[in-house]
Amino acid sequence: MAGFQTIPWRLISGVLGVMCLVLMATLGMLWKNSFTKPSIQPTPSPGPNLEPQKDSSCQKMWIGYQCNCYFISNEMKTWEESKDFCASKNSSLLQLQNEDELDFMNHIRRWYYWIGLSYNKKHSAWLWEDGSALSQTLFSFPQTVNIQNCIVYSPNKRFLNEPCRKEMRFICKQLI
Structure with missing residues (x-):
């Protein structure tokens, strides 16, 4: 049994x-x-893609959008060091030119970034690196802007002035 x-x-x-x-x-x-790439390509979603573009004519680690390439730094530099870094990459600090570009920039991380805007004493005006004037219709500054400072931008369309010697992240822009 x-x-x-x-x-x-x-x-x-x-x-x-x-x-x-x-x-x-x-x-x-x-x-x-799980370790192999799917053969079906995902369809692009509406809005900007902030992943570095492989098929565009942008450098590695740069983001392509419209006719420009953007480098969004994680490294901290002064405004002048940021400007020099961008120049070494055949680009300049970010110059916002229209509402589409401003909306595109609102999709970046949540830090403040140096942009290519500074006060020009000779012209008594805020000018972009290329010498063009700031568009008052695109955005406006707070009333208390120290002309000794440089401008930082936040993705929520905020612009602040900070001492140019302060180390911040930065955005470079290159025309394709």
């Missing part, structure tokens, strides 16, 4: 062993598939 009772347990353990092997094989296939 003792031998008769072991047969159901052998059957149960055999079934459980087979199930374990099937589950392990399934897990192995899922694991393998």
Whole structure:
């Protein structure tokens, strides 16, 4: 009678062993598939893509948008060092030219960034690096702007003035 009772347990353990092997094989296939790229390309979502563009004519780690390439730094530099870095990459600090570009910039991280706007004493005006005037219709400054400072931009369309020697992140812009 003792031998008769072991047969159901052998059957149960055999079934459980087979199930374990099937589950392990399934897990192995899922694991393998998780490390391979899907053959179906995702459809682009509306709005800007902030991933570096491989197919564009932008440098590695730059973001392509319309006819420009943008470099959004994680490194902290003074305004002058930021300007020099951008120049070394054949670009300039960000110059916002229209509402579309301003909306595009609102999708970046939540820090303040140096942009290419500073006070020109000779012209007694805030000018972009290329010498063009600031558009008052695109955005306005707070009333208390220190002309000794440089301008930082935040993705929520905020512009603040900070001492130019302060280290901040920065955005470079390059025309394609």
